[in-house]
Amino acid sequence: MDSKKLGKQLAVIILVIALFAGLDVAVYQLLIRRVISHHSPGMQKMSVEVADYVPFTGSENIFTAEDAERLEGDIPTIDGAAGLLPLYAGFVESIYPEDSVLYNGESYDASSKMHYTNTRGAYKDIVDGKCDLIICVQPSDEQIAYAAENGVEFEMVPIGYDAFVFIVNANNPVSDITTDQIRGIYSGRITNWSELGGKNMPIAAMHRNEGSGSQTALEKLMGDTPIVPDYTTLNGSPIGFSFRYYVTGMLAEGGVKMLAIDGVEPDIANIANGTYPVTSGIYAIYRKGETNENVYKAVDFMLSPEGQKIVEESGYVPVN
Amino acid sequence: MKDRTFGIILAVIAVIGIGVTTALLVYGYNLWKDISIVEMIANWGF
Numbered sequence: 463m464d465s466k467k468l469g470k471q472l473a474v475i476i477l478v479i480a481l482f483a484g485l486d487v488a489v490y491q492l493l494i495r496r497v498i499s500h501h502s503p504g505m506q507k508m509s510v511e512v513a514d515y516v517p518f519t520g521s522e523n524i525f526t527a528e529d530a531e532r533l534e535g536d537i538p539t540i541d542g543a544a545g546l547l548p549l550y551a552g553f554v555e556s557i558y559p560e561d562s563v564l565y566n567g568e569s570y571d572a573s574s575k576m577h578y579t580n581t582r583g584a585y586k587d588i589v590d591g592k593c594d595l596i597i598c599v600q601p602s603d604e605q606i607a608y609a610a611e612n613g614v615e616f617e618m619v620p621i622g623y624d625a626f627v628f629i630v631n632a633n634n635p636v637s638d639i640t641t642d643q644i645r646g647i648y649s650g651r652i653t654n655w656s657e658l659g660g661k662n663m664p665i666a667a668m669h670r671n672e673g674s675g676s677q678t679a680l681e682k683l684m685g686d687t688p689i690v691p692d693y694t695t696l697n698g699s700p701i702g703f704s705f706r707y708y709v710t711g712m713l714a715e716g717g718v719k720m721l722a723i724d725g726v727e728p729d730i731a732n733i734a735n736g737t738y739p740v741t742s743g744i745y746a747i748y749r750k751g752e753t754n755e756n757v758y759k760a761v762d763f764m765l766s767p768e769g770q771k772i773v774e775e776s777g778y779v780p781v782n
Numbered sequence: 783m784k785d786r787t788f789g790i791i792l793a794v795i796a797v798i799g800i801g802v803t804t805a806l807l808v809y810g811y812n813l814w815k816d817i818s819i820v821e822m823i824a825n826w827g828f
Binding site: 467468471474475478479481482485486489490493494495496497498499629630631632633634663666668670698699700701702704708709717718 | 792796807817819820822824
């Protein structure tokens, strides 16, 4: 009788241990394995780290114009998108006075003429009057509505272009996709990679934060078609999106690849000649009726040959 | 095995198990806060 009881007790102990082990394996497979960074510090630098793009620190990541005329007087506060930080850091280092940029090692001081609050913060701050000039892709409908509610209209000057790219795991056999298929995936009509010529594996459609530049670009691409909720599956293989600049640094180490769209690769030549179908404008944006002349001088510089060279050297496609 | 001993063993296993799982979740959450969408795609699916 005792040995039977002991056997049951041991079975319960083994079962409980197995349950916890199974739970931990699931946590590892579903969470930790996906979020461990395998990229080298060198590659990680290619994604945007604020400290690597602080003007006047001798950063090799910032491209500048040597002999540009510096602004004097009322210096406009500039802000912008994360993916465009290299660009406006280059503009600031080229034409802003050095003492107008105040970085405390972790963030920009409130009195600094350069800020970094990303797309959502930048659009809010220009409406609220906390900054005068932002470098972003087009605003979302909510950002336009927020501006209208506060009596602000945006003046948007195109200064460059970048490709809106869709990325998948490098081992995914699918390399080409159509714009209609993208709409199918993000509307929930296409749910398996086999429908695109890939493996029989569910598609996890990843999103960005509401109001981010790339999420807004997806919403514009989808038009009136409703977008499915984020992460439509925990298994399977994901598709995500970003801007080309953000992604290209990661490609060299493998792990991801950008998809050709409608048979066209998202490279500089195809963006410049207009054959890549989903490019996104990069804009210098200020309030309509702006009275600070330095805002116009800064935008003029961005459109000048020196400014456009910074656009190109920073990895984007110039407008001129 | 006495019921009391059995209960203590189960309790110890449960405490260790919950502790390890919680530690893994906290560790994963901290990694998740810093990882880019690009790296997440690189790690997921194949």
